[in-house]
Amino acid sequence: MPRAIVCLLDSVGIGGAPDAAAYGDEGANTVGHIAEWAAAGKADLAGLRSGALRVPNMDAMGLGAAVKLSSGALPPGLTASPKGGRFGVGREVSKGKDTPSGHWEIAGVPVPFEWGYFPQTEPTFPPELIAEFIRRAELPGILGDKHASGTAVIAELGEEHIRTGRPICYTSIDSVFQIAAHETHFGLERLYRICEIAFELTAPLNIGRVIARPFLGEMPETFKRTGNRRDFAIAPPEPTLLDRNAAAGNQVFAIGKISDIYAGSGVTHKLKGTGILQLFDRTLEAMEMAADRAFIMTNFVDFDSEYGHRRDVPGYAAALELFDSRLPELISKLRHDDLLILTADHGNDPTWPGTDHTREQVPILVFSPALPPGEIGIRSTFADIGESIAAWLGLAPGRHGRSFL
Ligand SMILES: O=P(O)(O)O[C@H]1O[C@H](CO)[C@@H](O)[C@H]1O
Ligand SMILES: [Mn+2]
Ligand SMILES: [Mn+2]
Numbered sequence: 001m002p003r004a005i006v007c008l009l010d011s012v013g014i015g016g017a018p019d020a021a022a023y024g025d026e027g028a029n030t031v032g033h034i035a036e037w038a039a040a041g042k043a044d045l046a047g048l049r050s051g052a053l054r055v056p057n058m059d060a061m062g063l064g065a066a067v068k069l070s071s072g073a074l075p076p077g078l079t080a081s082p083k084g085g086r087f088g089v090g091r092e093v094s095k096g097k098d099t100p101s102g103h104w105e106i107a108g109v110p111v112p113f114e115w116g117y118f119p120q121t122e123p124t125f126p127p128e129l130i131a132e133f134i135r136r137a138e139l140p141g142i143l144g145d146k147h148a149s150g151t152a153v154i155a156e157l158g159e160e161h162i163r164t165g166r167p168i169c170y171t172s173i174d175s176v177f178q179i180a181a182h183e184t185h186f187g188l189e190r191l192y193r194i195c196e197i198a199f200e201l202t203a204p205l206n207i208g209r210v211i212a213r214p215f216l217g218e219m220p221e222t223f224k225r226t227g228n229r230r231d232f233a234i235a236p237p238e239p240t241l242l243d244r245n246a247a248a249g250n251q252v253f254a255i256g257k258i259s260d261i262y263a264g265s266g267v268t269h270k271l272k273g274t275g276i277l278q279l280f281d282r283t284l285e286a287m288e289m290a291a292d293r294a295f296i297m298t299n300f301v302d303f304d305s306e307y308g309h310r311r312d313v314p315g316y317a318a319a320l321e322l323f324d325s326r327l328p329e330l331i332s333k334l335r336h337d338d339l340l341i342l343t344a345d346h347g348n349d350p351t352w353p354g355t356d357h358t359r360e361q362v363p364i365l366v367f368s369p370a371l372p373p374g375e376i377g378i379r380s381t382f383a384d385i386g387e388s389i390a391a392w393l394g395l396a397p398g399r400h401g402r403s404f405l
Contacts (some may be wrong), residue, residue: 001292004339004389005330007283008106008258008297009323010099011304013347013360014089015071020359023032023097025347028358030308031067033351034317035075042325043317052077055320056328058061061365062087062375065162069378070361077306086366088311088376088404090343090385094339097359098174100208100233102345103299107240108386108398115175116206122146124171137194144170146179149309150213150357155220161186161220162218167194174354175208180225183214199232227274231260243264244294244395253286255279255298274304276319280326287333293393308348309355316350331367339392339405343385366405376404 013394015029035053037043044050054077055063062085064078070089074080094101094111118124123145130142141164144155148170157168161182168180176197181191191212199210212230217223242252243266254267256279264270271286273279283298290296300323307316334340347360364376364385379385383401390396391403 001333002296002337002339002392002394003290003292003296004341004392005283005296006106006298006341006343006389007285007330007338008103008299008304009303009342009344010299010301011308011346011357012320012344012363013068013349013358014363015347016089016361017091017359023359025097025359028347028349028360029067030316030347030360031063031320031363032071032073032075032350033349034313034320035077037313037351038317041184043314044124045314045318049189049314049318049321052079053317053320054138055322055324058320058342058365061085061367063363063365065375066363066365068095069375070363082373084279084367084373086371086374086376088364088366089378090362090364091378091380092346092361093381093383096175096208097346098208099257099304099345100261102362102382103258104236104240105382106237106343106345106385107262108244108275108383108390108400109236109238109240110381110400112237112385113206115208116172116202117175118147118161118171118177120147125169125177129205130169130200132320133194135195135197136201139166139194140164141166142169144168147171147173148203150178150180150225154215154223154225156181157213157219158217158223161281162168167191172250175206176211177202177207177209178213180208180213180215183216183226188214189262191221192230195232196324197229203234229258233263235263235265238399240266241295241390241398244390244398245293248293248395250393251291251294253290253294253296255282255286255296257299257301258297261299275301276322277326277362280330284330285335287330295389295393304357308350310358311352311355312352313350334369337370339366339371341366341385341389371405379404382383
């Protein structure tokens with residue numbers, strides 16, 4: 001009896017989105033540019049990696065071929081001829097180049113509405129929103145109130161935050177209200193509580209998520225965000241693949257950020273982990289526990305949060321190589337009728353200006369011992385991924401997308 005596993009490599013885009021120019025992202029290509037920089041010796045990391053990008057296992061599943069199909073160019077170090085997978089390219093119909101939009105569409109539900117965003121001004125948040133937030137959360141005030149990169153804003157305002165007890169509130173070009181606060185000086189549970197209040201206040205503005213960003217350390221040099229990030233997200237507008245599989249009485253394993261991204265809806269088993277290796281371990285553990293018709297989905301957030309937003313090309317290359325090195329373990333655990341899909345939710349080209357996501361197409365790398373290799377082309381919506389999994393698991397077709405299997 002079939003099972004399905006999705007490894008969502010957060011932000012591992014492959015360029016070529018036809019609407020990229022509308023986002024200022026024409027030419028952005030996360031995997032393509034990392035491979036180019038690596039081949040040019042611009043992604044070396046002393047003692048960790050050097051030279052061309054080495055991801056032989058993803059490449060065998062069709063990564064190089066997918067980048068070529070998406071962007072027209074084969075990146076250096078990758079091959080155009082996959083060895084066993086069925087490869088293709090996903091194009092997003094949802095307007096947001098953000099995590100919930102990408103994930104919901106992959107699970108069969110494109111986002112039909114416009115998210116709310118905060119303007120590129122200082123202050124960025126509406127004063128009446130902040131006044132109400134301060135009143136209800138019983139705060140002495142807030143810091144930040146602007147667009148910022150999370151690590152930079154903590155370095156800038158972390159000490160003042162510790163001194164004053166004012167949480168650091170910031171946003172980005174995504175539909176987010178983020179709150180950074182010190183885990184011990186401010187308190188983790190208190191941070192979560194004020195995030196819930198912020199979520200109630202921002203949901204009517206169609207803000208997709210409030211994100212708790214706890215950190216530790218006492219000075220800019222030692223401040224470090226912890227693994228206790230928590231996302232408070234609005235729920236998808238229709239039942240997703242997760243809801244549909246759970247409603248059919250099957251297991252749904254949500255690993256890493258997945259449960260938060262779908263607001264817990266349709267999740268029967270939630271597993272947490274920090275870092276690529278732990279998240280990979282959790283995925284293998286879920287495969288041990290998973291019964292027939294189970295759906296397992298893991299979000300590998302580090303590509304995006306640790307390397308893409310930080311514009312860290314060597315770090316991103318090393319992370320891709322680390323993930324790739326574990327793939328054979330996962331593949332060796334696949335049962336005959338298990339389906340494995342590697343994909344992404346948006347791009348975050350670390351060679352691109354700024355620190356935000358990039359509008360890109362994503363790889364769809366499909367493997368099952370039961371499937372002959374082949375090409376699935378450029379899919380006109382990420383929802384084709386969800387519908388393919390639904391068909392594989394024997395669920396009735398949904399409203400969006402078509403199976404490529
Ligand atoms: O700079 P940091 O705090 O990592 O923020 C990033 O993380 C947010 C959620 O993925 C994005 O909106 C982006 O701004
Ligand atoms: Mn993402
Ligand atoms: Mn991100």
